[in-house]
Structure formats: C-alpha cells, structure tokens
Amino acid sequence: MPSSQFLKSSVTAISNGASTSTNSKYTRIINVTHLIPYDTYMLEPPKHSEDGTITYNWSIRQRRGHSALYAGISSLAKDWDSYHIGFVGQIFDFEEKLIENTSFTEVLKKSLQDFLLKKKIVPVFLEDEQHHGHYEGFCKTVLWPLFHYILWDTATDGRQENQNWEQYRAVNQAFTDKIKEIHRPNDLVWIHDYHLLLVPRMLRDSLPDAAIGLFIHAPFPSSEIFRCLPQRKEMLDGMLGANQVGFQTYSYARHFISNCTRILGYESTPSGVDAKGSIVSVGPFPIGIDAERVEVQRKNPEVAPKIDSLRELHSGKKIIVGRDKLDLVKGVIQKLHAFEKFLSEYPEWQHKVVLIQVTSPALTDSPKLERRVAELIAHINGTYGSLDYTPVHHHHSQIEQHEYYALLSVADIGLITSVRDGMNTTSLEYVMCQQENYGPLILSEFTGMAGSLGAAIMVNPWDYSGVAKAINDALTMSDDERQNKHMQLYRHVTIHTAQFWAKSFIKELIHSLNINNQTNITPHLDVQLLLEKYKSSKNRLLLFDYDGTLTPIVKTPSQAVPQQHMLEALSKLVDDPKNTVWIVSGRDQDVLEEWLGNIKKLGFSAEHGCFLKYPESDKWINLTEDIDMSWKNDVDEIFTYFTERTQGSSIERKRSSITWHYPKECQNHLESAILPKLPVEILLGKKNLEVRPTLINKGEIVKRLVTSMQDVDFVFCAGDDRTDEDMFRALKRSPDFNDLDYFTTTIGLPNKKTLASWHVTSPEEVIQTMIKLTESNRS
Structure with missing residues (x-):
C-alpha cells in the first residue's frame, strides 16, 4: 500500500474511535x-531481527518555545x-546526538510516522x-x-x-x-x-x-x-x-x-x-498564555530559593527586569539608552536601582549588535557604577526555567521596549509572577500586546526621556495604584488565555463559514443540459460581457485584445440563423468596433447599456440623450484631483461615464460629494472606480432585448462582475421571462455571491463552452 494511502487509512482508523462534544458539523x-x-528521541539502538526487519523505540519531549x-x-x-x-524537526539518537536528515531511511521514517500518528501527530x-x-x-x-x-x-x-x-x-x-x-x-x-x-x-x-x-x-x-x-x-x-x-x-x-x-x-x-x-x-484575535501552566511553574520549589538569592544579591535596591531575544526589533539598545537617561535625569536613584537584562540568542543574532550592547553596558557601568554598585547586569544566554520565573517574580518593574513585536508573551508571564509584588509593567506601544494591556505604562522606546520618566513614575507609584493596575492586568491575562484565543478563533471561523454557507453554492455549469436546451430551441439570445468573461482581466485595459479562437467561436455563433448574439460591455464604442467590429452580425451594448448597435447595423443609438450628463464635470474634477496625487492612476473618459483607474482613496469623497445630489451610482470594480447614470444599466438592456425579440425561447448570459449582476437580476426576477430556458453564468468560484444560476471558473471555460455550442449543430 502506498505511504499516503496507509497514512489516510491509519488516520481514519484512529478518528473512528474519537468523540467530540461540539454540536458543529465540523x-x-x-x-x-x-x-x-515535540523534539523526538530514539531511546535505544535499532533492533535488527532475523527476518531483516528493524525496530525503533521512540519518545518525545515538549519542544521549548x-x-x-x-x-x-x-x-x-x-x-x-x-x-x-x-x-x-530535529531527531536525537539514544546518546542524545542529532541525527542528520541524510540518515533518514524510509524504514526509519515509516517507524517514526507510525509512532507519532498514535499521538495524532502527522510529520x-x-x-x-x-x-x-x-x-x-x-x-x-x-x-x-x-x-x-x-x-x-x-x-x-x-x-x-x-x-x-x-x-x-x-x-x-x-x-x-x-x-x-x-x-x-x-x-x-x-x-x-x-x-x-x-x-x-x-x-x-x-x-x-x-x-x-x-x-x-x-x-x-x-x-x-x-x-x-x-x-x-x-x-x-x-x-x-x-x-x-x-x-x-x-x-x-x-x-x-x-x-x-x-x-x-x-x-x-x-x-x-x-x-x-x-x-x-x-x-x-489576541493570543494569551497558558496561565495555569505558568502558575504551576512559578510555584516550583526551585523558584523560591532563587528569588531569595536575587534579593540578597541586590539587597536595598529596586530591580528592573528585561528579558529579550537579542535581535534588532526587541529594542535592547533603546532600553539601555533609556536606562542611562534615567540615571542621568533622576540622580536620586543612582546606587538604588539595578537593571537585570537577560538576552537569549536569536536566529538573527548579530555579533555587531552583541558588541554594541556590551559597549553600551560598559559605558553605563563605567559612568554610574562603583566598586559596590553595578547598574546593569547582563546575561547573554539561555537561562533555566526556574531562574526565569524567579527573575520575573523578584522584579519591581518589568521593562519591555520592543521597537516591533508580534506579541511578546513575556509581558503576560511577568503579570502572572507579580501576584505578591504588584510590580508595574512598562510596555512599548509597538508590541502586539499593547492593545490588550491597557493598565501597563505605555512608552515609545525611541523616546528615551519618556521611558526614563516612566521608570521614575513606576518607582514612585503608590501601593494602591500599583495593586489596582496589577489586578486589571491580572484579570485580562487569566481570562484571555491561550486556550481562550484558540476557542475564540475556531468559534468565529465556524460562524463565518455558517454565514457564507447560507448563500447557496452556485453549481458548475451543466454543459450537457445547456447543449440539450440549446439544440431543442429555435430562437436564441446569447449575451456576453467582455472583460473578465471573454478575456482575462489584465493590468492595462488596452491589453485585453480578443484571442483568435474566441473570435472564431463568436463568428460561428452569429452565423447560426437561430442565434442573436450581443456583447454587453462597459467598454466604449470605439474599442468594441476596433476589436469586434468585423463580426457584422454581432450586436453591441457599450458603456453598460448607454449605447446600442444592432446586428448588421452601422448606427449607434445613444440612450442617454435625454439624461442630464452635467455631473461628469464634477466627477472629472474630483478624479483629476486624486490622479495628480496618486501614483499610477489615470482617468478614462467615456461619453456616458467616467472611470478612475486604480485604488479607492477617493471613494468616500465621491460618495459624500456626488451621490446625494445627482442621479448616478459608483461602481467599485477591478482596480477602478466608475461613475455612471443610475437610469441605464446592463439589466435594462437585457429586458429591452428579450422583450423586443419574438418567440425567444433560450437565453445564455455570461458575466463576471457587479455590473453583470444587473443582467442576472433582470432575467431572474422578471415574471415575463419565466417560460424561458435561461442560463445565467458567472465567472468565479462556487461560493461567489451572485444572482447567476451557474458558474464557470475562467474566461477560457466560457470560450470552450461557446465552441461546444457551435459544434453541437453538427452533431
């Protein structure tokens, strides 16, 4: 049995014996x-049996970090x-030596996979x-x-x-x-x-x-x-x-x-x-810590003696604790500069405060950064220290767990000055360790925890004087205020735990899935059914959007030129006397004429229905002649303002609409300045904003075409964006079209929100469907 099949069958066997208390379908x-x-360990040398099989004895230990x-x-x-x-990850042998990946035989991998799978771990x-x-x-x-x-x-x-x-x-x-x-x-x-x-x-x-x-x-x-x-x-x-x-x-x-x-x-x-x-x-979804685990570990019997030792070593002095990885974003350099500023601006604290800074090696550990830290500490200790006083104690190494919790417990201040930090769970562990001491937490506003720990003293690590003042404020804070701030922090840490974070994320994920599932999944276009209805019909109307439907969306609109096999399919469709084929596009007349005008039997609707040209006609009909278009001047002024200030943007001026290509910076301004006063709507499209009249859209054109055709019995309508939803809406909601065999088809994923009855995944699939329609006449 292939390894992937074995894995799937093994997982299924284990799952069948499991139970869950959730009522969700997931x-x-x-x-x-x-x-x-986990780190993985081979407990003893592999055992070789007489039949040639090899047996391994495995164990796992919780990975640190x-x-x-x-x-x-x-x-x-x-x-x-x-x-x-x-x-x-790393695998260690029975002598706790690292096994190189090059030594991983298939037998070893299979043995380890089987062992881990029993613990529901898939390596x-x-x-x-x-x-x-x-x-x-x-x-x-x-x-x-x-x-x-x-x-x-x-x-x-x-x-x-x-x-x-x-x-x-x-x-x-x-x-x-x-x-x-x-x-x-x-x-x-x-x-x-x-x-x-x-x-x-x-x-x-x-x-x-x-x-x-x-x-x-x-x-x-x-x-x-x-x-x-x-x-x-x-x-x-x-x-x-x-x-x-x-x-x-x-x-x-x-x-x-x-x-x-x-x-x-x-x-x-x-x-x-x-x-x-x-x-x-x-x-x-702010993450927390395993508060129960930290509570157990801080009460470990090895922690208390270490606390006593630290207090004795720094007797009569306030202790500021910092614990960070030694990389640029943790702000150790900024912390040391701020501490020096504190000793300089608040000389009354000299010989009364020490900073114990522990830095653990990081993957991006830089000898240059380590050297800068060492030089700065030497400068501070040389300037403010003496034979019986060392302001900064630096330990650049991994420390044991009981030492870490002793350090957090003995501190009078926790000082975190990260210049950029995803989370920083040290701040949460510090709060858990201060249940007896109530030491204030000074926290950089650039940490991920800053938004959650409102009772901490927030600082900008680049503001050395500001951090120095925060240290002084923390040291002079009243006992009642210290306890009050600590209790606020403690409540947050013990409620918003790692377990709370995980369950919250999954709960919200299921909620969003349920909401999205309430919208019916649009089935994939049933081409066989389409062909059956197409062949049995006598008077067909075929409607196609252009961009995103007959051609892929491109960065530059002028590059969306038609492909040859698409042009051939269109030509064959219009040659069938039973077919009336229209391109219903947001493009202007000139572009449609240039790219598709050679197909004389093709009908055109340009600028979202504002202009029509019937098959085999050379005349364009302007449906906006009786509409006040003076609003274009106001919109053009706004678009010009933002174009001058937005790199890479441009204005596309059409006869009935005006489009601003690229981001949405000016959308709010348009909605407040234009929408309340004028009969227009704003379409947020693919990297563009388009302003057009509300009285004319693709849906109105579809109604006009269907009602103007006698005995139409089949409609195929394909489009990909919001403007095409007007076509789908018109066909779906009009009682006059109930007897039609119509196939409204959107281009996109099955969970796309749409009024279409079917979906395909790409413009190429639309073209292939067109080709199948042309071939069906010969079958």
Whole structure:
C-alpha cells in the first residue's frame, strides 16, 4: 500500500474511535504549524531481527518555545478530534546526538510516522537543503525582517534569493500534500504563521470546499513596506485561500486588508476582503498564555530559593527586569539608552536601582549588535557604577526555567521596549509572577500586546526621556495604584488565555463559514443540459460581457485584445440563423468596433447599456440623450484631483461615464460629494472606480432585448462582475421571462455571491463552452 494511502487509512482508523462534544458539523481539526510541538528521541539502538526487519523505540519531549501557540491548539483536543501536522524537526539518537536528515531511511521514517500518528501527530519530512532554503533562507532573511519593518541589504545574491523562494514554495506544497492525505469532509484546517502563507491557496485549489483558517503570529506591515516584497501578490493570494485570517491586533488586520486593496485591487470592508467573489473574514484575535501552566511553574520549589538569592544579591535596591531575544526589533539598545537617561535625569536613584537584562540568542543574532550592547553596558557601568554598585547586569544566554520565573517574580518593574513585536508573551508571564509584588509593567506601544494591556505604562522606546520618566513614575507609584493596575492586568491575562484565543478563533471561523454557507453554492455549469436546451430551441439570445468573461482581466485595459479562437467561436455563433448574439460591455464604442467590429452580425451594448448597435447595423443609438450628463464635470474634477496625487492612476473618459483607474482613496469623497445630489451610482470594480447614470444599466438592456425579440425561447448570459449582476437580476426576477430556458453564468468560484444560476471558473471555460455550442449543430 502506498505511504499516503496507509497514512489516510491509519488516520481514519484512529478518528473512528474519537468523540467530540461540539454540536458543529465540523468534528475534526487539523492544526498545521511549521514544527511539531515535540523534539523526538530514539531511546535505544535499532533492533535488527532475523527476518531483516528493524525496530525503533521512540519518545518525545515538549519542544521549548512557542508555548502559547502549542498550549492553545492542544487545548482544542478536549472538545475536538484534533490532529497536528508539522515538520518533524530535529531527531536525537539514544546518546542524545542529532541525527542528520541524510540518515533518514524510509524504514526509519515509516517507524517514526507510525509512532507519532498514535499521538495524532502527522510529520512532514524535509531534506536539509530544502528546509534550510525555506526556513533560514526565505522565512528568516526575507519575510521575518519585512514583517518587522526591516528592509534587506541590497547587496544580495539574486540567484540564492530565487532558490530560497522556490524552496519556500516547495515546502508549502509538501505541507499541502500532507494535509490532503488526511483531509476529509467537515474537517477544519488551521494554518499558522508566515512559514506557510501559500498553503491556504494551494489547499483551496485542490479542495475548493475546505474550511481553512490562518493565523499570523508576527506583525503585518503596511502596504508601503509590504510592496517591497517581489512575491507580494503570490503571498496575498496564498493567504486569501483561507476562509478566515487572524492577527494579533486590529492594526495588523487593517494593514492586511489595505494590502489586498492596494496590491490586488480587491474590494474590502473593515472585517474582510472580497477575493474574486469569495468573502475572506479578517480580524484580530489576541493570543494569551497558558496561565495555569505558568502558575504551576512559578510555584516550583526551585523558584523560591532563587528569588531569595536575587534579593540578597541586590539587597536595598529596586530591580528592573528585561528579558529579550537579542535581535534588532526587541529594542535592547533603546532600553539601555533609556536606562542611562534615567540615571542621568533622576540622580536620586543612582546606587538604588539595578537593571537585570537577560538576552537569549536569536536566529538573527548579530555579533555587531552583541558588541554594541556590551559597549553600551560598559559605558553605563563605567559612568554610574562603583566598586559596590553595578547598574546593569547582563546575561547573554539561555537561562533555566526556574531562574526565569524567579527573575520575573523578584522584579519591581518589568521593562519591555520592543521597537516591533508580534506579541511578546513575556509581558503576560511577568503579570502572572507579580501576584505578591504588584510590580508595574512598562510596555512599548509597538508590541502586539499593547492593545490588550491597557493598565501597563505605555512608552515609545525611541523616546528615551519618556521611558526614563516612566521608570521614575513606576518607582514612585503608590501601593494602591500599583495593586489596582496589577489586578486589571491580572484579570485580562487569566481570562484571555491561550486556550481562550484558540476557542475564540475556531468559534468565529465556524460562524463565518455558517454565514457564507447560507448563500447557496452556485453549481458548475451543466454543459450537457445547456447543449440539450440549446439544440431543442429555435430562437436564441446569447449575451456576453467582455472583460473578465471573454478575456482575462489584465493590468492595462488596452491589453485585453480578443484571442483568435474566441473570435472564431463568436463568428460561428452569429452565423447560426437561430442565434442573436450581443456583447454587453462597459467598454466604449470605439474599442468594441476596433476589436469586434468585423463580426457584422454581432450586436453591441457599450458603456453598460448607454449605447446600442444592432446586428448588421452601422448606427449607434445613444440612450442617454435625454439624461442630464452635467455631473461628469464634477466627477472629472474630483478624479483629476486624486490622479495628480496618486501614483499610477489615470482617468478614462467615456461619453456616458467616467472611470478612475486604480485604488479607492477617493471613494468616500465621491460618495459624500456626488451621490446625494445627482442621479448616478459608483461602481467599485477591478482596480477602478466608475461613475455612471443610475437610469441605464446592463439589466435594462437585457429586458429591452428579450422583450423586443419574438418567440425567444433560450437565453445564455455570461458575466463576471457587479455590473453583470444587473443582467442576472433582470432575467431572474422578471415574471415575463419565466417560460424561458435561461442560463445565467458567472465567472468565479462556487461560493461567489451572485444572482447567476451557474458558474464557470475562467474566461477560457466560457470560450470552450461557446465552441461546444457551435459544434453541437453538427452533431
């Protein structure tokens, strides 16, 4: 049996014995993280039997780090049948030596997979080169700096960058394939962080009906920064494969939505993005910590002696504690400058306050940064220290867990000065450890936790005097105020835990899925039924939008020239005496004449129905002659104002409408200045805003054409955007058309919100359908 089939059958066998307390139709969760939550150990040498089989004895230990993430998703197993997919990571042998990936035989992989599967862990095995290019390459040298507002060194190897990007894609595909191996209907798939941003779209393309959530544990940058990423469109499109995308803060969510609007041209609201008709929910879901676990660990018997030791060592002094990874975004340099400013501006605290700064090595650890930190500490200690007083105590190493909790417990102030931070759970653990001491928390406003911990003292880490004042305020704060602030923080930390975060995200995901499922899934066009009705009809009306329906959407409108096989299909359709074929487009007359005018039997509706030209006629009929079009001057003035101030924008002036190409900065101004006064509507399209008269639209044209034709018995109508919904609405809601065999067809995904009765996925599928209609006459 192939390994993928074996995996799927094994997962099914385990799942059949599981139960869930939820009433939702979604009974199983597949959690997907870059790494599984455990380090894996081979307990003894492999045993070789006489028949040649090899037996391994495995064990796992909780992986250090990301405890909030793993605590949150593991808590879901109480109410759900929960699986975990991730890179297996490091494997150690019986002597606790690292086993290189090159030593992973198929037998070893199979044995380890079977062992982990019993614990509902599905491992992903990656080659060393592949993992390095994905993680150390693209994730840590491109995405992590970008998400933290750090742009890269321009002197980089372009070939290596491309290779890292390909490895990133390959690893995302490997994760997608692993999900597909075990996925079944009514599964929820929850994908985590920037390591796997392409997985939602890859999975959506393979499993269109999958329920997918995505949570980003890092900051998300504004469009001015994110636009610097060469693969920006691929990344955003990958993320929009999810049904719901979550972030730590509202500002990160807002940045993501703004990027989707500015870079992809999608419509959006403050709570979601319309990705080609699929509504993707977007929102903040602040993560917490496993408060119960921290409470147990801070009361560990090894912690109290360490607290006593620290108090004795710094007897008579106030202790400020900082604990950070040593990378640029953690603001250690800013913290030291602020502490020096504090000693300078508040000399009464000299010899009475110490800063204990612990820095753990980071993947992006820089010898240059470490040297700067060491030099700055030496300067502070040399300037303000003495034989019996050292202002700054720096420990650049990993410290034991009991030492860490002792440090947080003994502190009089917790000082966090990150210049950019996705979450910072240290602040939450500090609050848990201050239940006896009530030490104030000084927190950078640039951390992801700043929006949740309102009772902390907020600071700008670049404002050294401001941070110095905050330290003094914290040291001089009354006991009652300290206790009151601590209780506010403590309530938040103990209520909004990692478990609360996980359940909140899943609950909201199910809610958004239920709302979207209330909208009927539009079935795929039944071509066989279409052909049957087409062949049996005698008087047919065929209606086609142009952009996005007969041709793909392109960046520059002038590039949407018709393809040869589409022109041939149109020509054959109009040659059938039973057919009347119209192009109902937002394009102006000149463009339609230039591209399609050679097909004489073709009818045209230009500018969303404002101009008509009947088949085999050379005359255009202007339906706006009796409409006041003076509003165009007001709109043109607004569009000109924004065009002069918006890079890459342009104005397209038509006889009956006026379109501003690119973003939506001026939409609010138009809606307030134009809509209340004039008979026009604003259409937010694909990277454009169009203002047109309300009295004429594509729906009115469809009504006119159907009622003007005698004995029409078949209508095929295809379109892709909001203006085409007017056509679908006209055919669906008019009682005069109830006896028609009509096929209203939208281009997009099956969950696209539409009034059409059918859907196809691309303009090419429309053209192939046209070709089949022409061929049906010969069958």
